[in-house]
Amino acid sequence: MSGKIVSIKESVIDVKFPENDIPFLKEVLIIEETGTKLEVELLKENNVVSCLVLGKTVGISKGMKVRRTGNYLTVKVGEAVLGRTLDVFGNPIDRKGSIQSDIEYPVYRKAPAITQEREEREILETGIKIVDLLVPFVKGGKVGLFGGAGVGKTVLLTEFIFRMIKIHRGVSIFAGVGERIREAHELWHELKRLDVLSRTTLVLGQMNEPPGIRAKAIFPALSIAEYFRDEKNTDVLLLIDNIFRYAQAGMEVSTLLGKLPARAGYQPTLKEEIAMVEERIASTKTGSITAVQAIYVPADDITDPAPSSTFPHLDSIVILSRERAAKGFYPAIDPLESRTKVLDPDIVGREHYDVANLVIYHLQRYRDLEDIINMLGIEELSKEDRLIVQRARKLERFLTQPFFTTEAFTGKKGKNVSLKETIKGCKEIMEGKYDSVDEARFYMIGSVDEAVKP
Numbered sequence: 001m002s003g004k005i006v007s008i009k010e011s012v013i014d015v016k017f018p019e020n021d022i023p024f025l026k027e028v029l030i031i032e033e034t035g036t037k038l039e040v041e042l043l044k045e046n047n048v049v050s051c052l053v054l055g056k057t058v059g060i061s062k063g064m065k066v067r068r069t070g071n072y073l074t075v076k077v078g079e080a081v082l083g084r085t086l087d088v089f090g091n092p093i094d095r096k097g098s099i100q101s102d103i104e105y106p107v108y109r110k111a112p113a114i115t116q117e118r119e120e121r122e123i124l125e126t127g128i129k130i131v132d133l134l135v136p137f138v139k140g141g142k143v144g145l146f147g148g149a150g151v152g153k154t155v156l157l158t159e160f161i162f163r164m165i166k167i168h169r170g171v172s173i174f175a176g177v178g179e180r181i182r183e184a185h186e187l188w189h190e191l192k193r194l195d196v197l198s199r200t201t202l203v204l205g206q207m208n209e210p211p212g213i214r215a216k217a218i219f220p221a222l223s224i225a226e227y228f229r230d231e232k233n234t235d236v237l238l239l240i241d242n243i244f245r246y247a248q249a250g251m252e253v254s255t256l257l258g259k260l261p262a263r264a265g266y267q268p269t270l271k272e273e274i275a276m277v278e279e280r281i282a283s284t285k286t287g288s289i290t291a292v293q294a295i296y297v298p299a300d301d302i303t304d305p306a307p308s309s310t311f312p313h314l315d316s317i318v319i320l321s322r323e324r325a326a327k328g329f330y331p332a333i334d335p336l337e338s339r340t341k342v343l344d345p346d347i348v349g350r351e352h353y354d355v356a357n358l359v360i361y362h363l364q365r366y367r368d369l370e371d372i373i374n375m376l377g378i379e380e381l382s383k384e385d386r387l388i389v390q391r392a393r394k395l396e397r398f399l400t401q402p403f404f405t406t407e408a409f410t411g412k413k414g415k416n417v418s419l420k421e422t423i424k425g426c427k428e429i430m431e432g433k434y435d436s437v438d439e440a441r442f443y444m445i446g447s448v449d450e451a452v453k454p
């Protein structure tokens with residue numbers, strides 16, 4: 001038995017099926033005459049389903065026969081996908097031949113059962129001082145990365161990929177939603193240069209694909225990540241660039257499907273669509289998927305439904321600041337605007353918690369006093385405030401760091417600093433151990449000892 005196409009509207013096709021043979025949501029269907037694949041997006045009345053065309057619409061016409069497959073889209077998983085670049089359907093686009101793997105996963109899968117999830121929250125050190133101290137990663141955690149153009153988002157994502165592989169011997173899976181081809185190329189070359197491409201998979205929904213299609217890059221990437229977590233007990237870093245474009249694509253599909261929009265024109269199902277992704281990012285007793293999701297905030301409006309539906313899922317919100325970037329303070333993470341639930345004494349321990357808070361106190365106090373300093377000069381401050389400002393300026397510089405990714409253009413070797421060293425360094429700066437050392441010595445170093453090295 002098969003269905004028949006009853007209407008075609010842009011990339012949405014309605015198909016009528018016999019009453020006892022209605023496809024399920026997200027099932028893949030095939031148009032007999034053209035071989036074109038469709039995906040069921042909406043079950044309507046009168047045994048009609050609305051589908052998204054997973055390919056070109058040319059040559060499709062009303063009355064054509066449509067067959068069910070009984071399956072979701074699938075993707076090949078396994079070691080063979082490492083080092084490869086795939087499109088949203090899991091097809092290789094790197095001209096390195098077909099993927100040699102017999103294991104295939106559906107792209108839509110259930111989140112791990114609560115009983116399988118790991119309860120304790122284990123810190124995943126990045127070796128990046130400002131991250132580990134102020135917005136630490138936890139295995140299975142979700143980090144949202146906010147930042148406008150040119151503040152170092154790509155550099156930071158690349159550095160995370162590198163560190164996950166070199167420090168944790170993990171794998172990194174990159175899902176690009178609406179990547180420009182040039183950007184994807186640059187990332188690929190950079191990963192190759194850094195010698196981490198062989199432990200990375202790139203799944204790219206490119207700009208030249210319709211939005212509904214390019215947003216699907218996230219799902220095969222998730223399935224590939226789940227394979228490494230569940231079958232290889234690996235720690236996986238999943239990078240999503242960018243979750244806003246995923247939300248936006250859902251809106252366009254929803255409009256095409258004729259659904260009534262909800263707040264700010266977004267699809268009524270936005271929350272569920274975001275949850276469908278976020279809930280699959282978890283750590284289990286054997287492996288973990290930790291996610292870094294770049295988020296674009298339209299018109300800097302943080303209350304926009306797309307970012308605000310993502311917030312509740314995130315453990316940390318990392319905000320890149322233009323001001324820090326302008327001063328050359330990289331990574332340009334804003335220590336006062338960024339937020340995290342992870343900085344909790346039960347998770348990070350008392351010492352880390354206390355030192356981090358004291359660092360924030362110093363930086364906040366410095367910011368509060370900045371106007372006065374600019375108008376009246378630092379001499380007008382009380383002795384205590386002057387010390388706080390001087391130490392805050394050292395902390396600010398100490399929290400910069402040379403990256404491995406940027407070696408080529410900064411001429412500085414990348415530095416890896418353990419969390420223990422970071423805490424020690426900050427503590428000593430705040431205790432006054434380096435009060436007589438010039439602040440410039442703390443800029444772009446690794447551990448604090450470098451500031452006093454002859």
Ligand SMILES: Nc1ncnc2c1ncn2[C@@H]1O[C@H](COP(=O)(O)OP(=O)(O)OP(=O)(O)O)[C@@H](O)[C@H]1O
Nearest residue numbers: 148149150151152153154155156330331403406410
């Ligand atoms: N960690 C860093 N160390 C030194 N320089 C950096 C660092 N991060 C970024 N930069 C500088 O900032 C520039 C822009 O960085 P990047 O390409 O990552 O920004 P972006 O936010 O991804 O920009 P876009 O949105 O345009 O892609 C880099 O070319 C480099 O000059």
